[in-house]
Amino acid sequence: MSYLLSEFYSSSKEIYKIRLMAGEKGLINDITWVYLAEDIENADFLRGNELVITTGLSAGTKISWLYELIRELIYRKCSGLLINTDKYILIKDISREVIELCNSENFPLFIMPWEIHISDIMQDYCNKIFMDKYLENTLSKLFYNVIFDSQNVKNYIPLLNSNGYPTESSYYAAKITNISSPLKLQNCINLLSIKYHIFLKNNYYILILQECSKKLLNNLMKNYFEIIDNEIALNSSILRPQIGIGEKVSSLSKLYFSYSTASYALETAKASNKDCVYFDDLGIFRILSSVSNKELLRNIYFEMLDPIIDYDRKNNTQLLKTLKVYLDFDGSIQETANFLYNHRNTINYRMKKIHDLLKKDLTSTEDKFNLRMAFYIKEYLRL
Numbered sequence: 001m002s003y004l005l006s007e008f009y010s011s012s013k014e015i016y017k018i019r020l021m022a023g024e025k026g027l028i029n030d031i032t033w034v035y036l037a038e039d040i041e042n043a044d045f046l047r048g049n050e051l052v053i054t055t056g057l058s059a060g061t062k063i064s065w066l067y068e069l070i071r072e073l074i075y076r077k078c079s080g081l082l083i084n085t086d087k088y089i090l091i092k093d094i095s096r097e098v099i100e101l102c103n104s105e106n107f108p109l110f111i112m113p114w115e116i117h118i119s120d121i122m123q124d125y126c127n128k129i130f131m132d133k134y135l136e137n138t139l140s141k142l143f144y145n146v147i148f149d150s151q152n153v154k155n156y157i158p159l160l161n162s163n164g165y166p167t168e169s170s171y172y173a174a175k176i177t178n179i180s181s182p183l184k185l186q187n188c189i190n191l192l193s194i195k196y197h198i199f200l201k202n203n204y205y206i207l208i209l210q211e212c213s214k215k216l217l218n219n220l221m222k223n224y225f226e227i228i229d230n231e232i233a234l235n236s237s238i239l240r241p242q243i244g245i246g247e248k249v250s251s252l253s254k255l256y257f258s259y260s261t262a263s264y265a266l267e268t269a270k271a272s273n274k275d276c277v278y279f280d281d282l283g284i285f286r287i288l289s290s291v292s293n294k295e296l297l298r299n300i301y302f303e304m305l306d307p308i309i310d311y312d313r314k315n316n317t318q319l320l321k322t323l324k325v326y327l328d329f330d331g332s333i334q335e336t337a338n339f340l341y342n343h344r345n346t347i348n349y350r351m352k353k354i355h356d357l358l359k360k361d362l363t364s365t366e367d368k369f370n371l372r373m374a375f376y377i378k379e380y381l382r383l
Contacts, residue, residue, distance in 0.1 A: 003030060003031050003128070003129060003132040004027065004028060004029065004030060004031070004190060005026065005027050005028070005029045005030075005031055005051065005079050005080055005108055006027035006028065008031060008051070008125060008128070009027060009108075009110070011128075012121070012124065012125075016112055016116050016120075016121050017112060017113050017115075017116060018082070018110050018111070018112050019110065019111050019112075020108060020109070020110055021094060021099065021102070021109045021110065021111055022098070022099045022102035022103050022107075022108070022109040023080065023102040023103055023105070023106055023107040023108040023109050024103075024108070025103075025106040026079070026080060026105075026106035026107050026108045027108055028187055028190040028191055029049065029079040029080060029108070029187065030049050030079060030183055030186060030187065030190075031049060031050070031051050031079050031125075031129065032047070032048070032049040032050060032079075032129070033047075033049075033050050033051075033126070033129060034050065034051050034052075034053060034121075034122050034125045034126055034129070035050040035051070035052050035053070035078075036052075036053050036054070036118065036122065037052045037053070037054050037069075037073075038054055038055065038056075038057040038058045039058045040058075040065075040068060040069050040072050043072045043073070043076055046073070046076040046078060048076060048077040048078065048181075048183070049077065049078065049079050049183060050078050050079060051078070051079050051080050051081075051082060051125065052073055052078050052080070052081050052082070053081075053082045053083075053084065053118055053121070053122065054069065054081065054082075054083055054084070054089075055083075055084045055087060055088050055089070055118070056083065056084075056085075056087075056088035056089030056093075057088050059088055059089060059093075063093075063095075066083075066089065066093065066094065066095075066098055067095070067097055067098050067101065069081070070098060070101060070102065070107065070109070071101070073107070074101075074105050074107050078107075079108070080107060080108035080109065080110065081107070081108070081109050081110070082110040082111070082112055082121075083109070083110065083111050083112070084112050084113075084114060084116070084118055085111045085112065085113060085114065086113055086114035087114050091111060094109070094111070135163070136197075136199075138159075138163075139160070139163060139197050139199075140197070140199035142156050142159055142160050142163075143160070143197055143199065143206070143208055143255070144199065144201065144206075146160070146252060146253075146255050146256065147173070147206070147255055147256045147259045148256070150253075150256040153252070153253050153256075154253075157252050157253065160252060164195070165195075165197075165210060165252060166252075167251055167252050167253065168250065168251055169210055169211055169250075169251070169252070170210070170211055170212070170248055170249070170250055171208060171209065171210055171248070171249050171250075171251075171252065171254075171255055171258060172207075172208070172209040172212055172217065172245060172246060172248055172249075172258060172262075173206065173207070173208055173209075173245075173246045173255055173258035173259040173261075173262045174206070174207040174209070174243055174244065174245045174246065174262050175204055175205075175206055175207075175243070175244045175246075175259070175262040175263055175265075175266045176204060176205040176206075176207060176241055176242070176243045176244075176266075177203070177204055177205075177241065177242050177266065177270075178239040178240060178241045178242055179205055179239075179241045180239070182198050182205050182207075184224065184227055184228075185198070185207075185224055185241075186198065188220055188223045188224045188227070189209075189220060191223070192216055192219060192220055192223075194209055194210075194211075194212050194216065194220070195209075195210040195211065196208060196209050196210065196212075204266075206259065208255070214248075217245065221243070221275075221276050225275050225276070228240060228241060240275065241275070242266060242269045242270060242274070242275060242276070243266065243269065243275065243276040243277075244262045244263060244264065244265030244266025244267070244268070244269055244276075244277055244279070245262055245265055245276065245277070245278045245279060246258035246259055246260070246261035246262030246263075246265060246279050247261040247279050247280055247286075248280070261279040261286075261289065262279065264279060264282075264285070264289050265277040265278060265279040265282065268282065268285070271382060284373075284376050285376065285379075285380055288376065288377065288380045289380070294381065297377045297380070297381060298377070298381060298383070300373075300374065300377060301374050301377040301378055301381070301383060304358075304370060304371060304373075304374035305320065305323075305358075305371075305374050305375075305378075307357040307358055308320050308323065308354055308357050308358065311353075311357055317350075318340075318350075319350055319353060319354050319357070321340075322336065322340065322347065322350045322351070322354070323351075323354050323371065324375055325339050325340060326347075326351065326362070327368060327371060327372050327375065331362065331363060331368065333347050333348060333351070358371075
């Protein structure tokens, strides 16, 4: 959830006689605060996503002052600039170069006549931001409780309903790591007009998406990681986010399940070094993750494969790896040999040894299925 510049503009343009001069595409920017700036030298106080207001008091006769101010605000990642015109800066002082800069950088530039008092609009906007932050914190607590206190979920759902999140609707939960701020992700979500809420828990961001199709979700991830790629190209020290997307559920009361599957999807993304993993793309692992008794899975794995694990350990051989590749290539000796850069006679020898140790028919469909399942368990439990 966030407060967009477009919401401020639409709700106040008539009251305060505000006009948008340039940068319309940037109306999707979030606003975190309103800041009065008359001197470029004070730009160090900006944190990002502020709507900056100026009268141009410090402009004097310097023609390039406004252009330089906007360049600095763009660098500081501010959301937009509102000029209180007609005293220090006239509308005719807003040059074509300034308009082109704002349009090319998607940086909204507004004007407001001198008759409007800055104190009025700042008080109004700051009150709205404060109330929005209060609502955001309330929703974060409600979603947190729905996910982590699922036995009492009925106590929290009515308040979510009253804030536009119906009980019977489709929801995704996603879990995100290596993200210092969610603002870029939020901007991508806003562009696609998806209803969402995002909050921080234990160094992870939890993202809730409502009525979002898989196609729209794919577009969101594609757009977001394109932005991340561009940032990393400019600054290699930036951490690359990783995202786990849970199972789609049909009710708020099941959101805890979507989150639990998102957690597993994120762990899979970490283990496989992928940007984003969807739980519903994990095939057999969706079944394994539903088994609450992990010790049972561990026992199955070792019961199936311990003889060759033990043999490899004692003899420094690679029977376990050979069996895995053999199963991956559906029992083809030649393809296994090619993949492992071994002669097929070497593979035949190893397969005979595996057969003798496991007492399994390696051409049997049933035995191959059971052995594959053991390797899936190995991957799932990170053994």
